[in-house]
Amino acid sequence: MASMPTPHGSQSLYEVFLAVARAGSFTAAARALGYTQSAVSRQIQALEDETGAALFERLPRGVRLSEAGRVLLPHAEAVRDRLAAARAELAALRTLDGGLLRLGAFASAGAALVPRAQAVFRERHPGVTVTRVEGPSVKHLGLVAAGEEDLAVVSPAAGAPAPDGVTLHHLLDEPMLVALERGHPSAGRRDVRLGELAGEEWIVGNERLEDTLFRPAVAAGFRPRTGLVAHDWIAKLGAVAAGLGVTLVPALAAASVRPDVALVTIHPDDVPYRRICAATPPVATVAATSFLRLLRETARSLEEQGVR
Template sequence: MPTTHSLYEIFLRVAADRSFTSAAAALGYTQSAVSRQVQSLESELGVTLFDRLPRGVQLTEAGRVLLPHAEAVRDRLATARAELDALRTLDGGLLRVGAFATADAALLPRTLAAFRTLHPGVTVARTEGPSGKHLRLLAAGDLDVAVVSDTAGQALAGCTLHHLLDEPMYVALPKGHRLAGSRELRLAELADEEWVAGSTRPEDTLMRPVVDAGFRPHTTYVVRDWIAKQGFVAAGLGVTLLPALAADSVRADITLATVHPDDVPHRAVYAATPRGLSPSPATAAFLAQLRFTAEELTAHTAG
């Protein structure tokens, strides 16, 4: 692609060479094209910048006044072009990312590690919190991409969802529990158990599908942090639901049983981006890496 030059860059070249012909040769233009560009700048500013002499040109007083300002414009343009090139080639720029808690256990850190290896020049700013928070930040233009779940219960106005995976659920049980080792456990088998949950309202938690079907867990302890939930389970204080994304980080002193999908369906996990906005090169590359990591985790879970 041929290089284009601003009017100020052409002006500076002519001033340095004192010749339209020499400037044209250096810039890759015709002499008449350079002359027209200088005339355009003179018309725009309402002054004559060069005295046209029989042999070459010479700056007028107005041209000498403009010279340092044109140099400043040229330097700023060079800086802008370098920054834009860095964005295009992923050698620079800022990527603002958010994710819900269990996505931070494996999906997001693995994606970030691979992305940093491929594109170390991109600065990544991360936020954490529930999916609803990230959807609001995306809609407000304060995030570029977020990993969210369909349990957010938020309106998706202003956001576009990109499906990543469908996440199965486990029940975390104390070691030695009578149902340890069960596959596709039915929650009716846990009707008499004490539960550790993130809310006193089970319909606001991962339990919502089974609550809608009539199952009412007996919530003894409200614990929002999923690592803390594991501590309560390990101490024998109850059982809890655990998403598959967090399974690799489970404590050694608890055990997991797969929940039958008819009781708690697999949870859809998405990457969300602002609707209607062109993704930056960094956002597009990060989305691609998220999909790849999600495929790896899905294959691992299935295995």
């Protein structure tokens, strides 16, 4: 005859104690729990050893709580309730009925890629709380590595390895467009060569061009004439609209460009691309894995639409 299972991590000592207190005997408690009587007896003995007190009075027929057992009873009930709550929360993490997703992204990823994926994620998993922080890619890579973010959308330098503690998942290669004043001679063209705009005043986000959207173009040998440094997109596009210069705009942010600025495609031989990736810890959470799947679907959709 097969032996009955013995208590394990799914039932705490306190839950076994409560079962015995409720049933009034080790045998009845064992039957209710699906354990052997000797296993329940050992669990109670272990708890009595831990508390240093006899918790039950052994009677000819069954047991009843001792004074120490009556003192322990409400505390055991509190432990049981906290364990039940913990198990429910852990189950919610597995089923995405609850939990937290800490998300990071660089600025222009928040124009189309991230919000579209986040909208679908919220519809499918309304119980999961999503927090989102915007900032440069290097910041988010550090936060993922430190375990302070679960997933981040980043643009790592071409050829750069992932930092320790980070796994990179390629999403898409994003082309750049050029933003011009509406009255600019090239504003109505189908595409433009970067060399044709070499004499223009370029508006950039950093004096070091290798740290800007120009990084791929600079690597290819194009060195623009820069006159205005503007870190904020509103300031950049405002300067373009006022005729103070031209600037590069990521394709992901194209739909959010103001109407008094013209966007022109860069010739295929010149167009700079930047690599867009999702960064996660080596072992991603269930929520991060689900969000990554949606990011990939959204990235494919955006590429099919010309990333516009």
